[in-house]
Amino acid sequence: MRRSYVVLVSLVSIVFVLAYVTTYMNALGSICSDTRYLAKLFLALTYNPDTNSSLKYFAAMSPEAVTAIVWDYRGIDTFYETTVFFMAIIAALTIYRGVTSPASTTQGNGLSLIVKVVTKLLIPMNIAVAVSIAVHGHLTPGGGFQAGAALAVVSVLLAVVFSGSSFDKLNISISKAVALRSTGLLGIAAVTFIPLVYNLVTGVQAYLMQSYVKADAPFAFPTHIWGQLISGTLIWLNVAEFLAVSFGFFVVFMLLSLREETVRKYLGVGDGH
Amino acid sequence: MDMTLVLTAIFSLIGFIFTCLAVIEKDLPKAVVFSAVQSAAYAVLFYLLRAPDIVLVYVPVSVGLYPAALFFLIGKSERVEE
Numbered sequence: 001m002r003r004s005y006v007v008l009v010s011l012v013s014i015v016f017v018l019a020y021v022t023t024y025m026n027a028l029g030s031i032c033s034d035t036r037y038l039a040k041l042f043l044a045l046t047y048n049p050d051t052n053s054s055l056k057y058f059a060a061m062s063p064e065a066v067t068a069i070v071w072d073y074r075g076i077d078t079f080y081e082t083t084v085f086f087m088a089i090i091a092a093l094t095i096y097r098g099v100t101s102p103a104s105t106t107q108g109n110g111l112s113l114i115v116k117v118v119t120k121l122l123i124p125m126n127i128a129v130a131v132s133i134a135v136h137g138h139l140t141p142g143g144g145f146q147a148g149a150a151l152a153v154v155s156v157l158l159a160v161v162f163s164g165s166s167f168d169k170l171n172i173s174i175s176k177a178v179a180l181r182s183t184g185l186l187g188i189a190a191v192t193f194i195p196l197v198y199n200l201v202t203g204v205q206a207y208l209m210q211s212y213v214k215a216d217a218p219f220a221f222p223t224h225i226w227g228q229l230i231s232g233t234l235i236w237l238n239v240a241e242f243l244a245v246s247f248g249f250f251v252v253f254m255l256l257s258l259r260e261e262t263v264r265k266y267l268g269v270g271d272g273h
Numbered sequence: 274m275d276m277t278l279v280l281t282a283i284f285s286l287i288g289f290i291f292t293c294l295a296v297i298e299k300d301l302p303k304a305v306v307f308s309a310v311q312s313a314a315y316a317v318l319f320y321l322l323r324a325p326d327i328v329l330v331y332v333p334v335s336v337g338l339y340p341a342a343l344f345f346l347i348g349k350s351e352r353v354e355e
Contacts, residue, residue: 008293015289023278066326133329141325149330153337160341249338256345 042069057215061223062138062231070143071237075209078237081145082188082244089181089248096255099174099266110163119161126154130246137238138231144241151242152249159257167254177250184243191236195219209233281321288314299354305343309336 021027035043046068048059060068070078110116134147158166167173195206198219206219211232213220221232291311298304312335319327 011289011293015285019282019285142329143326146326146329146333149333149338153333156337156341160344253338253341253345256342260349 039065042073054215056213059212060231060234061212061229062234063229064138064140066141067138067143067234067238068231071234072211072232075211075233075237078241079188079192079209082185082241085245085248086185089251092252092255093178096258096263096267099255099258099263110166111161115161119157123154123157126157127151130154130242134238134242135235138234139229144238145245147238147242148245148249151246152253155250155253159253164254164257164259167257172250172254174251174254177247177254181244181247181251184240184245184247187240188237188244191233191240194221277321281318284314284317284321287311288318301347301352301354302344304354305340305347308343309340312336312339 042065045055045058046060046065047063048055049061050056060072062068062072130147130151132147133142133150134144137143137147158170162169192209195210196208198204199206204219205217207214207217210217210219211221211234212223221236222230223232224230288311291307291314295304295307295311298307312331316328316331316335319325319331
């Protein structure tokens with residue numbers, strides 16, 4: 001009992017010391033002060049429609065500085081994050097190899113009627129929000145991963161509220177989810193390699209994953225469609241990432257919602273751990 | 274004093290209390306719920322610290338996907354920690 005008091009007191013004192021250091025002593029720089037210099041630089045450069053200025057070579061043509069950094073200035077970084085997620089899903093699929101149709105073997109009734117009706121109303125809203133976050137990722141906070149995570153909640157709701165068999169009723173199978181996820185990954189690869197193809201065909205200098213003109217590479221993805229800002233590669237990468245992430249999570253939760261006996265039967269393992 | 278700092282302090286405290294509860298709790302589903310409440314407090318913190326991009330990914334992952342994954346895993350193992 002005395003030990004837990006010591007732990008509590010030390011935790012509380014750590015919290016107070018950290019709070020004091022970060023607020024009154026400005027250890028992380030002053031909070032709620034003016035925008036920092038680096039942030040000002042990015043905000044000034046990220047959306048720069050003035051094509052006569054040489055600053056356009058630093059522009060990402062997106063008013064959303066975060067998405068511009070995530071998919072343009074540091075695009076390769078996000079590319080590798082996607083690769084890590086891809087490997088995680090592949091690992092899950094490898095463990096559950098051979099399990100093709102989960103839902104037909106799982107029978108459950110799900111939760112009560114009230115919960116089901118409320119969830120039925122929530123799911124379309126959830127899908128709408130997810131798609132909106134994805135296609136507005138280059139304009140407002142959000143992007144491919146955020147939208148994918150939002151849509152993945154639908155798979156959790158389906159598995160928990162309507163039971164695992166609901167995937168079968170809605171005609172969503174693991175192979176379909178994997179196909180949609182692969183479509184997303186292929187989309188990212190296509191956007192990455194289009195500048196290379198352009199370079200091979202026309203001989204004009206272009207960089208992998210290039211979105212907008214650079215000083216020595218005049219290649220640029222279209223920044224507008226029918227007068228709407230689409231910010232070059234950003235919207236395509238966001239939509240592709242949205243597919244890859246959301247259906248990656250779909251696969252994982254469809255596999256996790258399987259009954260243990262079913263998995264054992266498919267994998268041919270006995271009762272032992 | 275700035276209102277943002279006061280709100281940040283309040284939500285940090287909520288997050289801190291629920292982190293402690295999640296660590297101490299032996300009943301794992303309860304611990305997951307405490308962890309989700311802590312995440313909700315942190316989501317507000319991210320918003321107060323002007324990181325709306327993080328809020329959008331943090332809310333579905335920490336309140337929806339992560340507890341769901343943990344519930345599935347608890348369902349496949351044991352409910353109470355020994």
